[in-house]
Amino acid sequence: MSTSMLSAPFTRSELQIQSIMLTVVLALAPGTAWGVFIFGWPALFIFIVTVASAIAFEAACLMLAGKRVDATLLDGSALLSGWLIALTLPPWAPWWIGVVGAFIGIVVGKQVFGGLGQNLFNPAMLARVALLVSFPVEMTVWANPISPFSSAAPGLLDSIAITFGGLTPADGSTGATMLGWVKTEFSQGRLLDQSLATGDYGFYKSLLGWTGGSLGETSALFYLVGGVWLLKKQIITWQIPFSMLATVALLASVFTLLDGERYPGPLFHLTSGALMLGAFFIATDYVTSPNSPVGQMIFGAGCGLLVYVIRTWGSYPEGVAFAVLLMNSLTPVIDHYVRPRIYGRNRKGKPLELPEGRE
């Protein structure tokens, strides 16, 4: 539609969808690079496969729907979705996991709903949960971080075999994530400080991301920095990340004070798993989060609560994906009940009372 210029305003801000998407991608880049750095070639392969299939699926859907392919593809949303899906995958997952993930995210998660802006659920989280439920084995092989300069790092050929050839990684090169480790250890009756010690936990290691996990579950620091940069660029607002992280931190503080033997503290939670990625990049997804600031606070707090509950008492060690999806389903409800107050009206939409003594 090109009627816009018939009617004011005759000027508009420079910011367009494409630049928003590219800024987000840029903010993700350091964390992603770190993931590839510590997990080696297979991580790069699965990343490329996933992103490329996401773009290919998007193009195919647009073609089938008879929409303009080039213009819509260029908006960068498929690139971003694909990127986020790749970050949720185990770095040494076989190639078809990436393809199936991209299919679920783009086709089922987005295009079936009618394309950009229409989906109810976050495509990347939908893909992750569907994969986790359908392929629990492949989705829980966590490579241990390893310096690419070490001789134990898989070489190019081995890496190709890991991603494309179904090669089972060597013994000892994989392990559990820290969240998973603490959980299984506890179920076997071991106390927190023991399991942290045997799991070789260190706060700075965890912050930097020298730990097993999916590509995006490594470096809390890099995602935090990227997220703060997005805040500064006004691509995202502070409400969701703040309320989500604050809720997790608050709950973790309360429970660790109640029973320090069993519940890890807030710093452990904040630097572990996909929380930083989730708070700044996933939960803040425009399409699937509420549109009023108050609604966003509620949404973020809900995500935080669910993450903590699932991590602590659920059957999965990490809960960001489930938490975000559950809150996504509440977004329409939140949007319905939490609206900004209209000028001159009360929250119910009735005009404000006239001041005393005025007719």
Add this chain to the structure above:
Amino acid sequence: MALFDIHALWDGKLFDVQSLLPGKPFEFKGLIKGNQSKIRGGVHPEPRKEATADRPIDTGFPLPPMLYLALWQHVGKPADPVVKVGDKVLKGQLLAVSQGLVSAPIHAPTSGIVADIMDYPSAHPSALPTPTLLLEPDGEDRWMELPEKIDPFSLSPEEISLRVGAAGVVGLGGAAFPSAVKLNLGRRTKIQTLLINGGECEPYLTCDDRLMRERARVIVDGILIMLHGLGAQKAIVGIEDNKLEAYTTMRMAADELSEGKVEIALVPSFYPMGWDKQLIGYLTGKEVPADGRATDVGVLMHNVGTAYAVQQAIRHGKPLISRIVTVSGGAVGSARNIEAPIGTPLASLLAHCDYRPEDTARYVMGGPMMGESLPHPNVPLVKGTCGILALTQEEVSASNAKSCIRCSRCVTACPVGLQPLEMVARIRAGQLEQSLKFGLKDCISCGSCSYVCPSEIPLVHYFKYANGELLTRDQANHKAEQTKKLAEEKLARLERQKQEAAAAAAARKAAAKKPKITEQAA
């Protein structure tokens, strides 16, 4: 982030203001006061005021060969001509009288001959012809006899309103609402504070800025006269903090003339700071109820240009026959503010400023955020025109709407607190009534939402369309109801007539029978 951008204050302005106010180095913090919390929404469009802000008002605009005075250039009823074609008139002479309670008269901007009264393209997006009086200047520019100068403060408040009304003064900020009607309302409701809008938050426009810089004393005098006419004691002038020179000049004039009655306040610059309700909230902390007026919370707002026109009308007996208008835009070679007679074709103003028609992609009357697009500039200047812009293709960067990504930028930007994305979704789906539930009727068409939308969705366009459509439907419904009512009334009338006829017949019968009965009884 759409609220008041604190960082903008630090872009060196802190030091500017100190050097502008010698001896008062720490006053700046005290200047920006007000109810930050009352500010809602808003955007920061590129100001683009540099081209005109530092050039003095051009008062040497040559009289055009013909002036086109639209009879309906204010809110209310059109004016009714009291001169005939061929009449010779003097500058300032009454040409058309106001009709009814809300209306405004029209006066001759110069001396000359009434050439015609005909339909001529109007200053409206459609440029549809409306009744217009054509005045051919005789070049002498001879004033009618002006009344002797009087002391405004010796007049009664009612007399002030009468004179303001008789001088044809209307809101010069763009609304063109008859000022006398507003003054009367303010006096009747005993408002406490007169607010003067010197916000001018639209990009490009600088006519109020220039007026304040060059004629501050006249404005302050006009404000004092209005205060007298209102029986109020206090006026606050809100000036955006990007107009520091206007601020200092006004402040000096107010200090000198107003004995503390006129306060000059700096307000943050963003769009739409000049929305009257935004300014009321910021300066007084009050919020106008949705079904009320500003006077309901004890304030009245006028524009600085109106204060100027009021002063001219009362002190000098000069009716409103000219105004200051910003001529700017990328296709204008030598942009500036011009004091031009009402009725001047906008094309002559543009030509006077060396504009390039071939580079003009769009003519805009008013500012780019809320102004109207004109199909061509051959329409006359009206009292409410603040600016005429000739924008180039780059300035109106062509756009194509994409899908809404629900980024909620429009929600944050809306000064009213609406959810433009929800309204537009309903309108696009054809559910116009649904969009009412989201407050469509409260939309002020400020354009902030369209401005920020990264998907370039022309949101305001949809809202205007929906409001128009709903209005038409309401009218159609109303008409249908009226017709139904008339039909029902007719049926009822017929029924009644039938019954009456029957009753009359029965009565006749009964009357005819009566004697019998009497007889029988007897």
